[in-house]
Amino acid sequence: MVKSLRLTVINDNVGTEGLKNDWGWSVLLESEKWRILFDADTEPEVIEHNDRVMGLNLKNLDYGFLSHYHGDHYGGFQYIGKITQNLRVFTPPSSYKILEKWNLDVVEVEKPMKLMDDVWSTGPMGFVREQALGIKVDSLGLIVIVGCSHPGVDSLAYKLKILSGEDVYLTIGGFHSPSKRRLDNLAKISKYITPAHCSGEEAKNYVKSKYREKFIEVRTGSKITLP
Template sequence: MSPGQTVSAPPPVTIAVTYDNNPYDDRLRTAWGFSCLVRLPERTILFDTGGDSSILLHNMEQLQIDPREIDVVVLSHIHGDHVGGLGGILDQNSDVVVYLPVSFPQGLKDDISRYGAEVQEVDEPRELFDGVYTTGELDGGIREQSLMVKTDEGLIVITGCAHPGVVNVVRRAREVAGDRVYLLIGGFHLGGASASKIESIIDDFEQMGVERVAACHCSGDTARALFQEHYGEGYIECGVGRRIALPLEG
């Protein structure tokens, strides 16, 4: 580098919530389920696909997201409110790699392959490509993977429903990627949890150094309120249509 030449900051990572049962942008439709689009400098990832492809595609259109931009689809677990929109995406763009838990039914894997998409089965934790990792399948009654993206500020950890326990997901993410958690976003599966249980999880997050939280989908109103109370400016309201550009200011 020449003297006096400055180094530009890396392009931001952006996350757009494309499917959620919590409202944020009035132009978009809410429905039970979760999906978000992660834009990286080199790739565009769709994490989960919600439960209804017509709703997902409507929301993407409102957000000016072209399904043909998607390079990678990551499916967290087998529940219909996370995989139900996949067919609509593959109808418009089958030139994708679909990373799914190895425990998924063989029939679904075959259906995806028939579209022409590449199926990659996930069992153990691994780096999917540069700076992007999966926790591997974690067992909590429902086998589920979560996604991790390394940034200069730390890890972005994205969960579908966190059936294996959201604390276990964060712990695995730190073990696999070897970094602190800058942002945890997604469904935390705390809709029926007591306030004391949620407060215990907040304590665990604090001990593990989770810096920012965006509770979506199945996290529940009580958890969302308690996370907001504890994290203050570190809490990000999550709902369908929410866009988050990282790093965050402040």
């Protein structure tokens, strides 16, 4: 059972003074049981700087999770490989073995599955073979974290809802300039919505105006503590 979860945005496309930022996405997920790094941005220097300035102690991780093999999500794993010892990283299947070269212990997720208690992966979806992560927080429901949503943010969230049997509480991450139809679908199943990274201003403004009560904004350095 996961009783509490804290999400710290290490890098988002939108910056904050005092922290470095670039085009990319990286979130630290901390429960009372584990610390998981979801994606690792583009530049090792950005993650290193923000790790130090925010005092995140990223050398002390239990797992990594890579949504998909695009540079704005895996680049900073080079830094993580340097400061950790054979960290286990859940990735989509790929012939691109860059994370292994960086001293990480890659576990390929080949299908939808439970990774550990109250934690699920969609498994690789769509042409880009992207996976999303779902975490059940006791008393709230499912927290859905996405990378760039190439298979569609509504499809990823729905897959995790079915897989876990839990209602979606929050969906956060890059939504990849989604159509209004996708955002409307997502709004039907997700209590709160946090478009970040590659979601685009149009999608942010659409959620902010049409679903004001659901909208939560983040940027580099933001923290969300649940419950």
